[in-house]
């Protein structure tokens with residue numbers, strides 16, 4: 007049995023601030039720094055490595071964090087989660103996204119259904135459908151092949167799948183596995199749908215309507231937008247649209263779609279990339295085998311997250327260090343900095359995954375908590391970010407812990423040697439340089455040119471960003487978020503904070519406003 011207690015009631019939490027703080031600039035200097043780089047490293051799945059040498063930890067801090075992990079029962083709570091306990095207390099739901107990619111524990115039967123079997127069945131149905139589309143067995147009314155797939159969805163029904171698609175697009179092209187171009191419509195801004203529709207040949211496009219609830223205003227609006235465009239082009243919308251939704255949603259029974267694939271309420275939108283939500287678009291774009299490899303990478307990483315030996319569990323160590331930074335060192339934010347252009351939307355996906363999960367002020371029982379929870383998360387790929395916001399990261403008044411990601415090889419492989427190095431080497435050189443620059447800093451008599459250092463970072467390093475590595479990377483961050491939620495004793499799996507704005511927007515549209523809401527409505531000419 008696990009016990010859910012507030013973080014500040016734990017003895018191990020009380021003890022943490024008493025541990026001497028690690029002076030990063032000192033410990034990372036010279037050969038000691040080199041030793042740390044070797045020592046503070048944990049193997050991940052798919053050839054990835056999590057290195058936390060440049061974090062403000064030493065063996066003493068780690069020991070304190072290990073105690074915290076044990077006292078907060080992180081491994082047992084994960085076990086309870088994957089064995090089907092009602093972990094999402096706010097919505098009284100199980101949390102089963104791990105089951106979309108593997109079975110870590112017991113069979114989970116809910117609503118009379120074996121859930122692993124259900125997810126596998128959906129994946130198989132998608133694979134069959136995608137193969138038929140690729141083979142020209144499912145075509146448009148004129149019997150011509152579909153060449154483009156457009157996903158219509160928002161939040162979790164957009165960010166993860168879009169980030170994953172972009173992450174693998176060039177890899178798939180390079181490896182002869184690119185089947186269909188994918189586009190995404192998410193925003194209710196009419197310019198989003200209009201611009202995407204203007205950029206494609208609708209007659210040869212298949213649209214995936216993705217909404218777990220089947221009630222999201224933006225998505226339903228964009229569905230009508232697209233249906234209108236299909237109609238105007240003289241096409242039968244039902245031959246161009248498929249749906250991904252939950253079986254209980256209003257969309258599930260509709261005749262308007264060529265096919266429908268399902269997820270369920272036990273998979274949060276932001277954790278749905280490995281369900282049919284990501285499965286449909288990724289299988290159509292790259293083929294079902296690529297999607298299966300992506301799932302395999304995530305499943306392997308999930309196994310590592312289930313390891314009870316804290317220091318061998320990369321997601322748990324990452325989570326614990328994040329808690330130490332937030333609650334002991336007092337850092338308010340964290341930045342995700344992938345040195346990989348393919349991961350351009352990965353930080354945006356993690357923004358939702360992390361901030362919607364752990365941006366909470368009440369615990370899992372709805373009582374206020376007295377300690378900071380989830381940090382603000384942002385990020386951009388390097389080296390672009392270096393020429394943008396790194397100034398604040400290096401010399402600003404706040405310390406922002408950083409999460410670098412880098413790969414030894416590029417995806418496409420085309421490169422050029424300029425001044426004795428390839429572009430890929432320049433990219434990686436910058437990643438290494440930044441970790442050390444942030445940690446060690448630089449003395450200068452001119453304070454404007456002085457770098458204090460002491461700015462912590464970790465780095466995940468891989469060979470090449472391929473489907474397995476991507477799955478492992480995704481799982482790592484999902485599990486990190488989950489463990490942090492466990493420590494903070496919040497429910498990471500609901501998102502009540504998004505509701506109020508929706509309710510007020512409805513009032514504005516119904517002209518039921520007064521006061522400030524009316525004034526702003528008038529300003530915006532609604």
Ligand SMILES: O=P(O)(O)OC[C@H]1O[C@H](O)[C@H](O)[C@@H](O)[C@@H]1O
Nearest residue numbers: 161162163217218219222275504
């Ligand atoms: O998939 P849907 O039900 O359309 O939901 C789409 C998104 O909208 C909601 O407002 C939530 O904030 C997100 O967690 C969710 O992913």
